[in-house]
Amino acid sequence: MTISLYDATIPTYLQITNACLAQLEKAQAWCTETNTAEQDIVQSRIIEDMYPLAYQIKSVHTHSVGALEGLKQGVFSPNMDEAPGDLAGLKSKLQAAVDYLQNVDKDELNGRVGAPMRFEFKDYNLPFTAETFLFSFSQPNFYFHATTAYDLLRAKGVPVGKLDFLGALQIQQ
Template sequence: MYYEAISQCTQSLKLVEGWLNKTVAFAEAKNVDVDSILNGRLAPDMKPLIYQVQSACDYVKAGAAWLSGQRPPEHEDNEKTVEELRARIRKTVDFAQSVPQEQYQGAAGRKVSLSWAPGKVLGGKDYLLQMTIPNVYFHIAMVYAILRNSGVDVGKRDFLGAVNFVDA
């Protein structure tokens, strides 16, 4: 379950890179400053798109690391351009995909500390289900919403990605 869940989160994160490609094409076609989109937000108290991508990456790499018995790699939050965001996504994906399925054995019994809850821990299953999955999809959905709000042509198929149908 852990390997598959992290793999699905990773696949969803990879879709964001495609959205960034659409963002660049949109900005060029409409003569819009791409930086205004990257710094876009839906509400004044909301973090901008750049932060949403960084956070989605952070939750994917942290989930892969903590649940496989590792420390997450550190990535500086200094991205400012589309290419830097693409690089952040690729580093995250490369790390998550480097963790073999066998390394997730024992994930349910692992304890994960949270920086914002000193002295408290979550078991591996609760960390996956209550922190990793909801936060990955929250931040990816915010990227999607900011792009839609900015006029970028992304739709539900872009959000879902490939669907693996089987014969009926």
């Protein structure tokens, strides 16, 4: 059986993005229950020189929606816009990603297989094909940032566990 580019990306992008959204819902409720300032969560870092939770969530969007938009243009550059500064804004960013991902045209995405793709940042330039860009660059980044966001929430005390990270599994029906 052959698996399509769409099938290898979109379902898991949706699974994990929805899971991140649910984790932020739990974080928001936890902040209210524990009288914790949202900024303590949104700006949390594991170590001083890393980006905060807000950036991690923004990057989940960037390495799903941004990557797919980059495929259409044949070039991807990282989004350097400032991340939303509160949980509501971060949830909105993830909801926008879910809405986008639910409407990706399967044939259009599958039609990009083999198409040239380029990563550009400042003077840095890497050539890919659409699929090697997604599988070796954007998907690993997507999972890195989703995992880091989960780890930050967990480290702050938000009651999330492995099933919260996994979200709704794609079980056979």
